Amino acid sequence: xxxxxxxxxxxxxxxxxxxxxxxxxxxxxxxxxxxxxxxxxxxxxxxxxxxxxxxxxxxxxxxxxxxxxxxxxxxxxxxxxxxxxxxxxxxxxxxxxxxxxxxxxxxxxxxxxxxxxxxxx
Numbered sequence: 001x002x003x004x005x006x007x008x009x010x011x012x013x014x015x016x017x018x019x020x021x022x023x024x025x026x027x028x029x030x031x032x033x034x035x036x037x038x039x040x041x042x043x044x045x046x047x048x049x050x051x052x053x054x055x056x057x058x059x060x061x062x063x064x065x066x067x068x069x070x071x072x073x074x075x076x077x078x079x080x081x082x083x084x085x086x087x088x089x090x091x092x093x094x095x096x097x098x099x100x101x102x103x104x105x106x107x108x109x110x111x112x113x114x115x116x117x118x119x120x121x
Contacts (some may be wrong), residue, residue: 098120
């Protein structure tokens with residue numbers, strides 16, 4: 001399943017314009033392997049990922065000298081192409097999982113915390 005998602009993301013990167021242009025994605029998260037990272041942000045720290053009976057739980061942080069509005073626009077344009085449905089600002093759901101983006105100001109830009117967890121019923 002993750003390989004299929006990777007292939008879809010790769011095809012998306014090659015074909016999308018606007019906020020999710022091919023040059024906007026530079027790499028994927030090393031922790032959440034089906035999460036593209038926008039150009040201009042890089043992972044910081046180790047992150048965590050583990051499985052529970054209800055599904056995976058994963059967290060990773062990235063930072064960069066980017067604007068929060070640009071990050072939100074990138075993920076609003078990119079994640080639906082990967083099957084995620086936007087449920088609020090910085091919140092998405094797909095196949096029983098919830099992805100949340102949280103932002104913190106740092107000296108040279110912003111820190112984005114990405115968290116995946118089973119969707120609460």
